[in-house]
Amino acid sequence: MTSTVPVIRLENVTTAYEGADRPTLTGISLTIGKGEFVVVGGPNGAGKTTLLETINGMLPITQGNAVVCGQDVRGDGIHVRCRVGYLLQNFSFNPLTPFTVGEVVLMGRFGMIGLFRKPGIEDHDAVRRALSLLGIEDLATRPIGQLSGGQQQKVLLAQNLARDPDILLLDEPFSNLDMFARESINALLSSLVASGVTVVIVSHAFDDLPDHPVRVVVMHDGRISLDRECYPAEVGRVIRNAGSVPRDA
Amino acid sequence: MQGVYRGMLEFLIGNTIVCNAVEAMLFASVACAVLGVIITQVQISSIGFTMAHAAFAGAAVGMFLSVNATVTAIIAGVLVAFLIGPLSEKARVSPDTALGLLFGVSMAVAIFFIAYMQTLGRGFSAMGLLFGDVISLYREEITLLALISVVAVVFVVVLYKEITGIIFNRRIAESVGIRVKPVYYAMLFVIALTVALCLPIIGGLLIYVWLVTPAAIALQFCYRLSSMFIMAPVVAAIISISGALAGLEYSLPVAPLTAVLFSVVFIAAVFLSPKRRVTSRKS
Numbered sequence: 001m002t003s004t005v006p007v008i009r010l011e012n013v014t015t016a017y018e019g020a021d022r023p024t025l026t027g028i029s030l031t032i033g034k035g036e037f038v039v040v041g042g043p044n045g046a047g048k049t050t051l052l053e054t055i056n057g058m059l060p061i062t063q064g065n066a067v068v069c070g071q072d073v074r075g076d077g078i079h080v081r082c083r084v085g086y087l088l089q090n091f092s093f094n095p096l097t098p099f100t101v102g103e104v105v106l107m108g109r110f111g112m113i114g115l116f117r118k119p120g121i122e123d124h125d126a127v128r129r130a131l132s133l134l135g136i137e138d139l140a141t142r143p144i145g146q147l148s149g150g151q152q153q154k155v156l157l158a159q160n161l162a163r164d165p166d167i168l169l170l171d172e173p174f175s176n177l178d179m180f181a182r183e184s185i186n187a188l189l190s191s192l193v194a195s196g197v198t199v200v201i202v203s204h205a206f207d208d209l210p211d212h213p214v215r216v217v218v219m220h221d222g223r224i225s226l227d228r229e230c231y232p233a234e235v236g237r238v239i240r241n242a243g244s245v246p247r248d249a
Numbered sequence: 250m251q252g253v254y255r256g257m258l259e260f261l262i263g264n265t266i267v268c269n270a271v272e273a274m275l276f277a278s279v280a281c282a283v284l285g286v287i288i289t290q291v292q293i294s295s296i297g298f299t300m301a302h303a304a305f306a307g308a309a310v311g312m313f314l315s316v317n318a319t320v321t322a323i324i325a326g327v328l329v330a331f332l333i334g335p336l337s338e339k340a341r342v343s344p345d346t347a348l349g350l351l352f353g354v355s356m357a358v359a360i361f362f363i364a365y366m367q368t369l370g371r372g373f374s375a376m377g378l379l380f381g382d383v384i385s386l387y388r389e390e391i392t393l394l395a396l397i398s399v400v401a402v403v404f405v406v407v408l409y410k411e412i413t414g415i416i417f418n419r420r421i422a423e424s425v426g427i428r429v430k431p432v433y434y435a436m437l438f439v440i441a442l443t444v445a446l447c448l449p450i451i452g453g454l455l456i457y458v459w460l461v462t463p464a465a466i467a468l469q470f471c472y473r474l475s476s477m478f479i480m481a482p483v484v485a486a487i488i489s490i491s492g493a494l495a496g497l498e499y500s501l502p503v504a505p506l507t508a509v510l511f512s513v514v515f516i517a518a519v520f521l522s523p524k525r526r527v528t529s530r531k532s
Contacts, residue, residue, distance in 0.1 A: 097417075
């Protein structure tokens with residue numbers, strides 16, 4: 001599974017939120033290769049989301065080095081984010097949100113288009129491709145606020161796919177999705193990994209992982225407590241055995 | 250200069266005072282409505298509210314010191330916009346509390362200087378700051394208003410995709426690689442500039458109506474942000490011009506009358522909104 005080409009390299013990284021008394025991540029060292037599928041587990045507050053936001057440069061790194069897609073995250077977070085898709089967790093939009101699905105997906109390319117430039121034909125083509133990958137082309141002109149939670153989740157995933165990312169960071173991507181949608185997203189993620197996209201996923205839904213060995217990284221109190229490869233059926237047990245997930249979780 | 254310069258609408262409105270008033274209301278309403286869409290959709294209404302009152306305080310101080318009140322209003326508005334973040338961080342209070350503090354200080358400063366000017370016999374000009382005055386405007390002021398309405402529109406057109414990203418969700422905008430901070434601060438700067446320039450016409454107590462109501466009306470009918478950016482200024486211009494004409498015709502205070510008109514149209518829009526009908530059916 002592990003590729004020889006690293007696309008994410010964190011060396012002794014410490015991250016702290018603005019104004020926080022203590023760092024959220026401490027001394028994280030992690031190398032992830034091209035086309036790897038990594039599951040990040042751990043209890044609430046362990047630093048899983050923080051790890052994702054550190055990788056894409058949304059949080060300030062106070063110590064250590066982070067190189068993603070060959071670029072220093074500390075110096076060039078914006079450019080890193082143009083190549084890294086990041087699906088944030090728990091988003092829902094109210095019915096008055098004045099954006100159609102097509103507009104929301106197009107936003108995924110705004111960073112790479114750059115300031116003072118308008119979206120071109122290739123951007124609109126990428127939007128169509130992303131909508132088609134998720135099977136939601138027919139929703140393109142619908143206001144996002146009028147969709148179900150699961151449909152909104154798919155739209156946000158399409159937004160990330162629209163910029164043909166090298167890395168996909170997914171925070172609880174299966175929340176709000178029904179069984180059929182989970183299966184189709186799983187198949188999509190597997191095909192993306194096969195095409196060389198690196199997928200890092202934070203999830204508690206271990207039943208919905210692709211049907212091939214995955215790498216599991218367990219976080220605990222802002223540190224990595226376990227990093228190993230295993231079969232999808234073992235993921236839940238491996239994380240529990242790492243002593244980081246309570247039995248009732 | 251004043252004798253040479255002709256109003257843009259003088260071919261339609263013969264009376265110079267009425268023409269000036271209509272032009273001033275037109276430009277102010279377009280600028281405020283366009284930026285109002287941003288204010289309401291980014292949900293920074295409380296920032297806009299506080300900035301408007303800080304500009305009001307700045308204008309009062311400027312008037313008291315007999316310096317250019319517009320310049321002091323701009324300085325105060327921008328200063329407050331840039332103080333919110335550091336204040337909430339250093340004082341370890343929420344941005345909302347920081348806004349409350351700055352709003353309170355702004356109002357206190359404004360009321361203090363206006364009251365003091367009244368005791369000095371300069372109450373008339375001070376009252377203009379509170380409720381606006383469309384009668385005694387100089388051509389230069391109207392030209393400045395025309396300029397700021399162009400600036401507001403150009404700002405939105407040029408940075409449209411960044412603005413839409415930030416309006417949709419700031420964190421998502423950041424995650425897709427939009428330069429959120431500089432665009433956000435540019436927004437605040439243009440809002441402060443607009444508020445400061447519109448204060449003499451609309452007044453510190455009423456300007457918020459121009460900033461929020463047109464966008465709120467447009468939101469009742471528009472499913473797309475682009476439509477809101479068109480509908481809000483059109484509605485604001487129609488209501489403002491109607492208010493100016495009616496106010497001058499019947500010798501009523503123009504800005505308060507127009508503010509009431511805005512509110513009436515908003516209430517009507519809520520009842521006529523197709524979105525409201527859909528929501529009612531769902532529930």
